Amino acid sequence: MLDIQWIRQNPDTFDIALKKRNLEPQSECILSLDTQYRSLIKQIEKIRAQRNSKSEQIGQAIAKGNLLLADTIKAEVSTIKEQLPLLEEKENEIKSSLNQILSCIPNIPLEDVPIGTNEKENILIRSVGNKPNAVHLSKEHFEIGEELGLMDFDRSAKLSGARFSILASDLALLERALGQFMLDLHTSEHGYTEVSAPLLVRDEAMYGTGQLPKFANDMFCTTDGRWLIPTSEVSLTNIFSNEIIDFNLLPLRLVALAPSFRSEAGSAGRDTRGMLRQHQFWKCELVSITKEEESHIEHERMLSCAEKVLKKLDLHYRIVSLCSGDLGFSACKTYDLEVWLPGQNLYREISSCSNCGSFQSRRMNSRYRDSFNKSLKFTHTLNGSGVAVGRCLIAILENYLNKDGSVTIPTILRPYMHNLEVIKKNILWSNR
Structure with missing residues (x-):
């Protein structure tokens, strides 16, 4: 499998290498999925951090006897928990699609390999x-x-x-x-x-x-x-x-x-x-x-x-x-x-x-x-x-x-x- 970081840094070189193997360019499709995947990861991490922070706030509110505030924060946490599975499912779908494409892409020819079709x-x-x-x-x-x-x-x-x-x-x-x-x-x-x-x-x-x-x-x-x-x-x-x-x-x-x-x-x-x-x-x-x-x-x-x-x-x-x-x-x-x-x-x-x-x-x-x-x-x-x-x-x-x-x-x-x-x-x- 190829290094996705190398593809990010060298999309044109990657497509040229695929052309040498008689294949169509793939960088645009791969990098689009990669961008979506990394964006979702950041989004999920942010929401998880919010969930953890608010869970701590619930404990603090209860400790102070502010049960009304605790119930309000619990409702917010409940909404966050509903969002997470949907985002995680989408993350897994995109990750699977990206891996499927990458797993079917052949190795890149070395520079001294002669160029030819067959x-x-x-x-x-x-x-x-x-x-x-x-x-x-x-x-x-x-x-x-x-x-x-x-x-x-x-x-x-x-x-x-x-x-x-x-x-x-x-x-x-x-x-x-x-x-x-x-x-x-x-x-x-x-x-x-x-x-x-x-x-x-x-x-x-x-x-x-x-x-x-x-x-x-x-x-x-x-x-x-x-x-x-x-x-x-x-x-x-x-x-x-x-x-x-x-x-x-x-x-x-x-x-x-x-x-x-x-x-x-x-x-x-x-x-x-x-x-x-x-x-x-x-x-x-x-x-x-x-x-x-x-x-x-x-x-x-x-x-x-x-x-x-x-x-x-x-x-x-x-x-x-x-x-x-x-x-x-x-x-x-x-x-x-x-x-x-x-x-x-x-x-x-x-x-x-x-x-x-x-x-x-x-x-x-x-x-x-x-x-x-x-x-x-x-x-x-x-x-x-x-x-x-x-x-x-x-x-x-x-x-x-x-x-x-x-x-x-x-x-x-x-x-x-x-x-x-x-x-x-x-x-x-x-x-x-």
């Missing part, structure tokens, strides 16, 4: 490695997986419907190996602390990281009102909601390997085949919580940590800086890592690393005490995939495919796969 205007930062040019690398991952006999979409549809998959034997082992490799890398080399956190969270947690109220339709809600996490960012970041963190503990660097759940309500017709866009998928998530002056440096560090996964797997990828119109709701700056998929002849996002500044911390009230002047400040939060396990598996299938249909296992993963070097065709179940 993903076509994202800026290429750099490419790493070279595209493989072998002629046989033209199959998509689902063709490879099904021909190996180790990837099944028909049976998963029987169980759960569309956008699910079943992996078996060596492909299931590859998925597990990838997750374990990522965890080991980030904990042993990058200094992240592994966390196992809940997959079901309350409304407050989803609100804290910005999924609610705007994106409720993109997620799964249980019958008791809890939500399946769309990313471990939700669980990891909200661990420190409503807390004042010890200054000396910052930056906090957390990592979790966990399934994520998304309804993909806005993705009808997109990536309907295969594992690219599923309702359930594994992801290795990185979260950093920092002091405000360190979030920029931490963002670059997080990007390099995610990159290291792809470098060790020897996968060709590129880095793009998202333009203002393509930024996620809570982000003020985002880098996407896009891996090359020869079967699609496209780059596809495999990691998104975002600096959210104080946007999430204001929503979840996560603060630290400044070491210099002891004032309380909102933490800065960052998150990124390190990386998406399923999409990494896809990249390995398409980039490490051999002419005979087998798939070579990257050297770095072999210790996690009982030193297996090649995944070969292995029809486990008869045709249906």
Whole structure:
């Protein structure tokens, strides 16, 4: 959530920032409600003070034996008491309207974020490695997986419907190996602390990281009102909601390997085949919580940590800086890592690393005490995939495919796969 005081002081800058995100100006509406709200608060405080003062006068009048005066003042207090509930109700209505608007306004892009309307205007930062040019690398991952006999979409549809998959034997082992490799890398080399956190969270947690109220339709809600996490960012970041963190503990660097759940309500017709866009998928998530002056440096560090996964797997990828119109709701700056998929002849996002500044911390009230002047400040939060396990598996299938249909296992993963070097065709179940 944005700081209302900043909006008061910078209404034009605020509207310009919204325009960069393809949104209409909001300052006039917000400041009108804010003015009404603050005026009501003053009015209510004044009336409460009058009530308290007159209540004292009643006691003084009774003490002096002036019962007539006491009755007169009591009548005045009674009138005041009738006014207060009406004003307080109006105050709550305006406060609710103001908070509803503010809770649906996205973060403000940083100055160095490129201005643009959509993903076509994202800026290429750099490419790493070279595209493989072998002629046989033209199959998509689902063709490879099904021909190996180790990837099944028909049976998963029987169980759960569309956008699910079943992996078996060596492909299931590859998925597990990838997750374990990522965890080991980030904990042993990058200094992240592994966390196992809940997959079901309350409304407050989803609100804290910005999924609610705007994106409720993109997620799964249980019958008791809890939500399946769309990313471990939700669980990891909200661990420190409503807390004042010890200054000396910052930056906090957390990592979790966990399934994520998304309804993909806005993705009808997109990536309907295969594992690219599923309702359930594994992801290795990185979260950093920092002091405000360190979030920029931490963002670059997080990007390099995610990159290291792809470098060790020897996968060709590129880095793009998202333009203002393509930024996620809570982000003020985002880098996407896009891996090359020869079967699609496209780059596809495999990691998104975002600096959210104080946007999430204001929503979840996560603060630290400044070491210099002891004032309380909102933490800065960052998150990124390190990386998406399923999409990494896809990249390995398409980039490490051999002419005979087998798939070579990257050297770095072999210790996690009982030193297996090649995944070969292995029809486990008869045709249906």
